[in-house]
Each structure stands twice: as structure tokens, then as C-alpha cells.
Amino acid sequence: MADTILVIAEQREGKLNRVSLETIAAAQAIAAETGTTVEAAVFGSGIAGIAQEVAGKKLARVYAIESPKLAKYEPDGVVAALKAFIQQKKPSLVLMPHTYQVRDFAPQLATALERTLISDATGFHKDGGKLVFTRQMFQGKFAADVSFACPAPHFVTFQAGSFRGDKAEAGASPAAVETVNAQITDGVVRNQPEDPFKEAKQAVDLTQAEIIVSVGRGIKEQKNIELAKALADALGGEIAASRPICDSGWLPMDRQIGSSGQTVSPKLYLAVGISGAIQHIVGMKGARSIIAINKDAEAPIFEIADFGVVGNLFDIVPALTEEVKKAKAGS
Amino acid sequence: MKILVCMKQVPQKDAPLKLNESGTWIREDVSYEVNEPDAYALEEALRQKEKHTGEVVVITAGPARSQQVLREGLAKGADRAIHLEDNGFVGLDAFNMAKAFVAAIKDEKFDLIFTGLQSDDYGYAQTGVIMAELMGWPHATIIMEIQKTESGIRVKRELEDGWFQHVEMPLPALLTIQSGINKLRYATLLGIKQAKNKPLRKVTMDEVKSALGENLQKIEKLYVPQKTKKTEMLDGTPGEVAKKLVDKLRNEIRVM
Numbered sequence: 372m373a374d375t376i377l378v379i380a381e382q383r384e385g386k387l388n389r390v391s392l393e394t395i396a397a398a399q400a401i402a403a404e405t406g407t408t409v410e411a412a413v414f415g416s417g418i419a420g421i422a423q424e425v426a427g428k429k430l431a432r433v434y435a436i437e438s439p440k441l442a443k444y445e446p447d448g449v450v451a452a453l454k455a456f457i458q459q460k461k462p463s464l465v466l467m468p469h470t471y472q473v474r475d476f477a478p479q480l481a482t483a484l485e486r487t488l489i490s491d492a493t494g495f496h497k498d499g500g501k502l503v504f505t506r507q508m509f510q511g512k513f514a515a516d517v518s519f520a521c522p523a524p525h526f527v528t529f530q531a532g533s534f535r536g537d538k539a540e541a542g543a544s545p546a547a548v549e550t551v552n553a554q555i556t557d558g559v560v561r562n563q564p565e566d567p568f569k570e571a572k573q574a575v576d577l578t579q580a581e582i583i584v585s586v587g588r589g590i591k592e593q594k595n596i597e598l599a600k601a602l603a604d605a606l607g608g609e610i611a612a613s614r615p616i617c618d619s620g621w622l623p624m625d626r627q628i629g630s631s632g633q634t635v636s637p638k639l640y641l642a643v644g645i646s647g648a649i650q651h652i653v654g655m656k657g658a659r660s661i662i663a664i665n666k667d668a669e670a671p672i673f674e675i676a677d678f679g680v681v682g683n684l685f686d687i688v689p690a691l692t693e694e695v696k697k698a699k700a701g702s
Numbered sequence: 703m704k705i706l707v708c709m710k711q712v713p714q715k716d717a718p719l720k721l722n723e724s725g726t727w728i729r730e731d732v733s734y735e736v737n738e739p740d741a742y743a744l745e746e747a748l749r750q751k752e753k754h755t756g757e758v759v760v761i762t763a764g765p766a767r768s769q770q771v772l773r774e775g776l777a778k779g780a781d782r783a784i785h786l787e788d789n790g791f792v793g794l795d796a797f798n799m800a801k802a803f804v805a806a807i808k809d810e811k812f813d814l815i816f817t818g819l820q821s822d823d824y825g826y827a828q829t830g831v832i833m834a835e836l837m838g839w840p841h842a843t844i845i846m847e848i849q850k851t852e853s854g855i856r857v858k859r860e861l862e863d864g865w866f867q868h869v870e871m872p873l874p875a876l877l878t879i880q881s882g883i884n885k886l887r888y889a890t891l892l893g894i895k896q897a898k899n900k901p902l903r904k905v906t907m908d909e910v911k912s913a914l915g916e917n918l919q920k921i922e923k924l925y926v927p928q929k930t931k932k933t934e935m936l937d938g939t940p941g942e943v944a945k946k947l948v949d950k951l952r953n954e955i956r957v958m
Contacts (some may be wrong), residue, residue, distance in 0.1 A: 384724055385795050394947045403813055405914070427920075445869070446841070447840065470862065471843070471860070471861055471862050472843055472861075474827050474831075474843055475831070475841075475842070475844075475859075475935045477833075477845045478796070478827075478828035478831035478832050478835070479831050479834070480795075480843070481832075482797065482800075482831075482832045482835040483785070483835060486918065487795060487796075487797050487918035487919045488828060489919055490825075490827060490828055491825060491826075491827070496825070498922070506825075507927070508823065508824060508825060508924065509713065509728065509822070509823055510715070510825070511721055511927070512926075513721070513728070513924050513925060513926060513927065514924070514925055514926070514927040514928075515921045515922075515923070515924050515925075516921070516922040516923050516925075517919055517921055517922065518922055519749065519919055519920075519921065520916060520917055520918055520919060520920045521916075521918040521919075528948060550764070557802050560838035560871065561868050561872055562840050562842060562867065562870065562871050563870040563871075564867055564868075564869045565867060565868040565869065565870075566859055566867070567865045567866065567867045567868070568865070568866055569864055569865055569866070570864065570866060574834075574847045578804070582957055582958065583841070588715070591861050597772070605749050606951075606957070606958075608771070614881065614882065615738075615881070617882070618881055618882030625864075625865075630862065631844075631860055631862065631880075632864070633863070633864075634958065635861075638956075638957050639953065639955050639957045646715065648822075649825065659955075660948070660954075660955040662795055662947065662955075663933075667718070669719075671911065671927075673930055673933050674927060674931070675931055675932075676933045677929070677931065677933065677934065677955075678933065678935075678936060678947070678950055679936070680935070680936050680937070680943050680947070681935065681937070682937075682940070682943065683940075686940040687940045687943055687944065689940075690940040690941050690943070690944040690945055691943070691944040691948070693944065694942075694944035694945055694948045695948055695951070698948050698952065698958060699958065702934075
């Protein structure tokens with residue numbers, strides 16, 4: 372399996388995490404350029420159905436790595452199971468989605484094999500004979516081309532949204548599914564996880580909002596949030612924020628957009644004083660239109676905005692609110 | 703509890719960054735600050751110490767300028783500091799950075815090690831987890847709450863989409879801390895004064911070199927990302943910009 376790309380698909384609570392399809396699409400794209408084959412693995416307990424679901428994609432083989440010890444996610448059992456599996460199968464490249472779960476075990480897995488993980492990559496290209504991965508640095512202000520400087524297996528995680536899951540090619544017929552019974556020795560697992568839970572149910576479902584006015588650090592003080600609220604009201608939209616605003620308690624946590632908050636795709640996303648850190652972008656880049664107002668012309672938010680205004684939000688936002696009100700009154 | 707907090711100095715959030723001539727790194731003549739999640743990690747360590755007594759030690763790696771984050775840590779209440787001082791530490795990959803930290807603390811006995819969940823410069827989100835594996839310790843990532851129990855700790859992990867999970871863990875353990883776990887304190891004048899007399903141990907590259915290897919991954923080049931979208935920039939006075947935006951909202955975005 373030396374010329375094989377292995378995709379480790381993610382399941383949580385017995386359901387395939389759809390972001391895994393993006394990773395399969397990434398693997399298929401890399402395989403097309405490098406002449407490698409793609410296989411996938413899922414780990415857990417009682418996951419035959421999920422393995423079957425994955426096997427619908429164009430893959431050479433799908434492994435269901437099973438153990439009762441993998442029923443609840445914790446990193447030690449997963450690393451023990453995957454380490455043994457990778458040592459036996461010897462894939463050249465191991466791809467995973469950059470989820471919170473993967474972030475928890477993937478660096479441990481790579482280290483246990485004395486290898487390295489290129490984390491949160493957004494793309495790849497071939498440079499001569501070398502496979503190079505692109506990742507964002509300095510909060511998205513720069514991109515870096517990163518290569519491996521050690522023998523295989525090479526580990527890469529891809530940021531959500533870097534590839535399109537609906538572009539993952541289906542197979543002509545389902546791929547063969549092979550069950551692997553993982554041996555996890557007693558004592559290997561140190562953490563005892565409890566069942567996942569949700570804090571007080573979310574008061575607002577921003578995923579249904581057509582217009583979102585979102586504020587970031589540029590708003591400077593809690594009282595200035597009112598400026599953005601007035602604009603949201605004038606537009607008939609919802610107010611939201613980047614993580615630091617909710618961390619400060621200026622808006623409730625259920626108004627947070629980004630990897631740890633809600634993922635939205637409204638008709639309009641109006642970003643006010645938001646620089647556009649990766650963790651925020653992943654939560655809103657699906658918006659149909661993005662307007663960004665920021666004092667820093669170099670802010671990464673302008674990379675993905677349809678319309679941009681460089682300037683002082685404290686002047687522009689009230690002017691815009693007035694103009695919107697005027698236009699609505701007149702129409 | 704004896705807690706080590708790994709801290710990093712990163713460019714200030716709104717500092718305009720420029721590439722160096724060879725396009726391999728940024729020009730270093732910028733303003734720096736404490737990596738934000740690391741500030742929360744320090745705060746959490748101080749709160750744990752206040753609750754359970756013990757010691758808080760801060761550690762960083764980098765050139766002389768990075769000592770500032772240790773000074774800030776000491777001023778806020780950390781008891782002592784360790785500085786791996788060499789410009790060479792800036793270019794290490796996460797694997798070697800973790801090895802350098804582990805080598806620098808080999809004679810210490812900590813109950814807990816905290817890191818921020820990721821850094822604002824490299825953004826690897828790996829160094830802490832790698833350290834745990836190198837030391838044979840359990841770890842948990844993206845932590846929003848820590849309680850001491852009879853046999854160890856019980857932590858609250860943040861999962862995605864508003865989900866959380868409690869995890870029981872033995873000690874010693876390594877935790878990566880999420881921003882927002884607590885409210886940050888400011889250093890007091892007295893704290894800043896006292897910080898000057900607190901012990902700061904310097905570790906040279908030579909002292910840890912034997913633990914390090916070649917980087918396992920290499921940054922080939924750093925560059926300004928290509929735009930994936932064509933952004934139409936609007937300018938003028940605030941009034942003019944507002945009019946232009948309303949026109950776009952009406953005729954192109956069609957939400958009015």
C-alpha cells in the first residue's frame with residue numbers, strides 16, 4: 372500500500388461527519404495528479420453502516436476499524452488503533468479533516484510514529500516531483516507552501532471548505548469494506564470521556580438568517596455594539612460576532628460565528644471590524660454576498676469579501692444605517 | 703499544584719506585516735504581544751494556584767524580545783520563568799519545539815502543563831499535544847473548565863457547533879486552553895515591580911540541541927495569498943460610501 376492515500380473519515384455518535392467527504396475529494400484530486408490509489412478508514416464501535424456509506428465513493432477499499440474501546444472518542448485508544456493499522460498498511464499519505472476531534476489525536480498519532488502533521492492545509496500542488504501543501508499563517512495574512520522533510524507516512528489535515536464534498540466522486544460499484552478488529556491493550560486508555568452535551572439550548576438560530584451584521588474586535592467597546600445593532604435592525608437582519616466579542620461577554624455565545632460557533636450562509640454577511648481570522652472565516656465563507664468594513668486594508672476579510680470599505684467603522688456604520696433607513700422609507 | 707504555562711510572543715493582531723526579502727519569513731521589525739490563548743492559559747494557571755496552592759512557571763522560546771511575555775506572566779503572578787533564548791527557536795517545527803521544551807524541563811516535576819490551543823502566527827495547534835506524547839502524559843484539547851478531583855482532574859472540552867464534553871483525567875496531564883475560559887486580569891504596579899526580582903532561568907540552544915533533530919516539515923515559501931474572489935473596493939466620504947453600499951444592497955445583493 373506504499374502508493375496509497377489513506378483518508379481517515381470521521382464519525383460522531385454513529386453519523387458520518389460530512390466534512391469527511393471533502394477529505395475524500397482532496398484525496399481523489401491528489402491521486403489524480405500523483406497516480407496513487409485512495410483508501411479510507413473509519414474507526415469506532417458498530418460502524419459497519421458508516422463504512423458502507425463511505426464505500427459509495429470511488430475508493431479502492433474501506434476499512435472499518437472496530438473495537439468496543441472506541442465506542443466513545445478519546446485519543447489514546449484511537450492512536451493505538453490507528454498506529455498499528457498504519458504500521459501494517461504503510462500508506463504514503465494520511466489525510467484527515469481538520470476538526471476538533473482530529474486536532475485532539477492527530478498530533479499524538481504523528482508523534483507516536485515519529486512523523487509530522489501538516490495541519491489545517493487549504494490546498495496542494497506539485498512542485499517538480501514534490502507534493503507541496505498550502506496553509507494559512509499569521510491569521511490568514513500570509514499563505515505558506517509546506518513540504519515534508521521526512522519519510523512517509525505523511526500526515527495532513529484539511530481545513531473545512533477547502534474542497535467540495537459534493538465533488539467527491541462516487542464509485543461505479545461500492546468499494547469493498549474490510550473489518551479490522553483493533554487490539555487496544557488494557558491500560559492504554561487514560562482519559563475517561565463522558566457523553567457530549569449542549570449548553571442551554573441556543574436562543575437564536577443564525578443559520579436561518581438571511582441578513583447578518585457581524586462585529587469583531589474593531590468595535591473596541593461594548594457600548595459600540597449598539598451601532599451595529601442599529602444597522603442590523605435597519606436591514607431587518609440579525610446581529611452576530613466573532614469569538615473575542617462573545618468571550619468578552621459583549622454578546623451572548625449563541626451569537627458567535629466561526630469554528631466554535633455557528634456556521635452560516637446568509638444572503639448578506641456584513642462584517643464590521645472583523646479582520647477575518649481563519650476560525651471566523653470557516654463559519655461564514657458560504658455567505659452569498661460579503662461586505663467588509665475594516666480600517667486595515669490588509670485585513671484577510673477583504674480576501675473573501677465581494678465589497679470592501681477601508682475606513683473608520685464609527686463613521687461609516689451610522690451613515691449606512693441612516694442611508695438604509697432613508698432608502699426604505701422612500702421605497 | 704505545580705503548573706507550567708507555555709507562552710508565545712506573536713506579532714500584534716493589527717500590526718501590518720511584511721515579508722522578508724527571501725520570502726521565507728516576516729520582517730521582524732513589528733510590535734509583538736502575548737499569543738491570546740496563552741494569556742488565558744496563564745490566567746487559568748494562576749486561578750488554579752489560588753484555589754489549590756502550588757506554583758506557576760512560565761516558559762517561552764525565542765530571541766531576547768520574547769522575554770517580554772515572561773515578564774508579563776511574572777507581573778501577573780507567575781512565580782518563575784524559563785526562557786529558551788535563541789533566534790533559532792523561531793524556525794523550529796512543532797515537533798522540535800516540543801522536544802526543546804521537554805528537554806528544558808527534564809529536571810522539573812509538574813502536575814499540569816498548559817498551552818494555548820493554537821498560536822496566532824504558525825497556527826499549528828500541535829505543540830502541546832506533541833509534548834504530551836513525548837512525555838508519555840495524557841492530554842485534552844480546547845479546554846473551557848478545569849476542576850480538581852480526588853484522583854486527578856475533570857475538564858470540559860469544547861467540541862464543535864456548541865457541544866461540550868467532560869473528561870476525567872489522571873495527573874500529570876497536559877491541557878490546551880481555549881480563549882474565553884476565564885476573564886483575564888491586568889498586572890498591577892506592585893506585580894510589575896515584584897516581577898523584576900523573580901527568578902528567570904535562561905536555556906541556550908546548546909543545552910537542548912542534543913534533543914533536537916532536523917525539522918520534519920519545511921516552509922518552502924511564505925507569500926500573500928491569491929485572492930479567490932474579486933473584491934470591489936468602495937471609497938469616498940462616509941456618506942458617499944453609504945450611498946454606494948445601499949445601491950449594492952438594492953441592485954446587486956438584492957436584500958432591500
